[in-house]
Amino acid sequence: MPHLNSAQLAAFAAIVAGGSFEAAGRALHVTASAISQRLKALEDTLGQVLVVRGTPCRATAAGQLLLRHALQVSTLEEELRLRLGMHGAEPARPVRLPVAVNADSLDGWFVEAASACCAHGGIALDLRVEDQGHSAALLRDGEVMAAISASPAATQGCSVEYLGSMRYLALAAPAFCNRYFAAGVDAATLAEAPVLVYNAKDRMQWDFMAAHGGSPDEPPAHFVPSTRAFVELAEQGLGWGMIPEHLAQANVRSGALVEIVADRHIDVGLYWHRWQIASTPLATLSEAVRDAARRHLRAPA
Amino acid sequence: MPHLNSAQLAAFAAIVAGGSFEAAGRALHVTASAISQRLKALEDTLGQVLVVRGTPCRATAAGQLLLRHALQVSTLEEELRLRLGMHGAEPARPVRLPVAVNADSLDGWFVEAASACCAHGGIALDLRVEDQGHSAALLRDGEVMAAISASPAATQGCSVEYLGSMRYLALAAPAFCNRYFAAGVDAATLAEAPVLVYNAKDRMQWDFMAAHGGSPDEPPAHFVPSTRAFVELAEQGLGWGMIPEHLAQANVRSGALVEIVADRHIDVGLYWHRWQIASTPLATLSEAVRDAARRHLRAPA
Known part of the structure; x- marks a missing residue:
């Protein structure tokens, strides 16, 4: 197979990233109609429909295979340029690193890893918040190159390593505990407490x-999809909830939040999944993730 | 048309909320197979496919109309019970209020509204983080009853009111400014600065x-889909970014973040969209939202 046309590949990747032909056009500084023509040409070359035209546009199964392929090729090309010392010759474009992170890590220890990894430039992090079920699919479909997940199950073509565990405490405001758990924490009181x-x-x-x-x-139940609002609403007595210890440290120390049952936490193991592909930026991030995890997560018992 | 079977409606709504027959079964304490039978019976009654069986399961266009209908009926029933004083007779189930909120509001002033609205019990907030483009579709499809959005365009069957505006500052760490913007903020320096x-x-x-x-x-560009991690990474010098003033107050006061150009903010107007339907809980939330917005958002110039 001849090498695929890179402008067409870029148009395809931009449609999937932006969700529409218009967004892809904006990102690549061309018209939506030019984007449409490039996609059509690529689909003709491969004999496959690559994008489901919808709101938003999404990759088909064939498109997902191509997406992973394209990301792998561009990662290898970056690596080649790096090893050939070519970054000096032209203005260096940072290497894009798409990574899936669970929300509680992103709002906590992962910030340190992100910061350390990007300290020397050359890397553009593209973080996605995903729960572990979905991140396996993102790795498989090539939408991310690495993921932090609670699942130890390896995805095909990826390595997996244990990082440590995150401790969740069942926390609530003291007034909330007095109101709902004065008689203890059991089936009856748990059924009533928000x-x-x-x-x-x-x-x-x-x-x-x-x-x-x-x-x-x-x-x-109150559904609050933000770790920050979650902790604040717990503090204001709206309900009890499981909160990672590192997100509630200050609140627990000040007494604004207390455990509804003393010393009954849940530990969740976290794993680092990454493509098995030679990539210096990915190796840099992996090292930064390991370092931050060692400092902030709990070692296995 | 006879009244629809409420157990079937509940099964349908639980599938869409949970994304799978298994999740719906867990939520309603029945087997996935019972859920499947109820959905099939409801689809036969209406002569329409209501759910796209997939990962996750989603409502079809017909299903979305039914979803909105079901939520409106249950809201009216709750209102009827409330007015008939029936909440004393049986254990009160809290009224579920699904609301779309933009991330910067949820992590900021909206917490106060949520807390005030739920102070007296009887309401279970179901918050979704959505940008304004998507929240119009959620209102139309009946997945949420209200939304905070930057769009003033009313959705059919909904009222809209102006709440005030949120000020975004272009912020970065002082060391970052020295490194990238020593020569000023213009096309050339903005093209280089992460x-x-x-x-x-x-x-x-x-x-x-x-x-x-x-x-x-x-x-x-670094993509960081968490307001908390966004502010922390700005502080650590990974890049500059537009941050709502209320999320960066402490950082600006301490000098950890500074405006890359003095006094050049962007103000974004926020609007409260809600179904035009008689509902005491929705009215309570609207009042709490108005109050908190008055205290925390900027009035029009």
């Missing part, structure tokens, strides 16, 4: 409830 | 660049 939940996929609160008196009826 | 961007839909940084020396080539 609970804070990150989103529909967040089962952590239910895991905690299951461990404390069977399966209560669904308590009143 | 920029922080919330996600692919966030055009705020480009708006600012367009106002300061034409359209530079795309600078190196």
Whole structure:
């Protein structure tokens, strides 16, 4: 197969990244119609429909294979330029590193890894917030090159290593505990006490409830998809919820949040998944992630 | 048309909310197979496919109309019970209020509104983080009953009111400014300076660049979809970015972040969209939103 046309590949990748032909045109400084022609030509070359035209536009199964291929090729090309010392010759474009991170890590220890990794320039981080179920698909489809996830299951073509575990505490405001848990934490009180939940996929609160008196009826639940608002609303007494210890340190120390049951936490292991591909920027990020994890996550018991 | 079977409606709504038959089964304490049978019966009654079976499961166009209908009916029923004083008779289930909020509001002034609205119980907030483009579709499809958005365009069946405006400052660490903007902020320096961007839909940084020396080539960009990590990475010198003033107050006061150009902010008007439907909980939330907006957002010039 001859090498694919790089302008066409760029148009295709920009459509998927931006969600529309117009966004792709803006990103590449050409018209939406030029984008459309390039995509059509690429689809003709490969004999496959690559994009589902919709709102937003998405890659088809064939498109996802191509996306992964394109990202791998450009990573290898960057590596080649780096090893050939070519970055001096032309103005260096930073290498884009798309990475999936779970929200509690992104708002916590991962910031240190991101900062260390980018300290020397040459890397443009493209972070996505995803839960572990979805990040495996992103790795497989080539939308990200690495992911932090609670799942130890390796994705094809990727390596996986254990980073440490994040401790979740069941926290609430003291006034909330007095009101709802004066009689203790059991099936009956848990069924009445409002609970804070990150989103529909967040089962952590239910895991905690299951461990404390069977399966209560669904308590009143507030869905708050922001770690910052989650902690603040817990402090204001809207509900109890499972919060990573590093996000609530100050609140626990000041007494604004207390454990609803002393010393009954849930530890969640985190894993670093990355493509098995020679890439200096990816190696730099992996090292920074390992370092930050060593300092901020708990080692296995 | 006879009234629709409420167990079937609940199964349908739970599939869309949870994304799978299994999640719906867990939420309603029945098997996935029972969920599947109820959905099938509802689809037979209406003569329409309601759910696209996929990962995740999604409502079809017909399903979205039904979803909005179901939420409106249950809101009216709640209102009826409230007015009939029926909440005393049976244990009160809190009224679910699904609301779309932009990330910068959720991590800022909206917390106060949420807290005030829920202070008296009876309301379960179901918050979604959405940009303004998407929240119109969520209102139309009945997935949310209200939304905070930067768009003044009313959605059919909804009222819209102006809340005030949020001021965005172009901020960076002092060392970053010394390194990249010592020669001033213009097309040439903006093309070189790394920029922080919330996600692919966030055009705020480009708006600012367009106002300061034409359209530079795309600078190196880090995508950081968390307001908390965004502010921290700006502070650590990874890039400059547009940050709402209320999220950066402490950092600006301490000198950890400075404006890259003095007094050149962007003000974004925010609007409250809500269904025109009689609902005491929705009215309570609207009042709390208005109050908090009055205290924290800027009045029109």
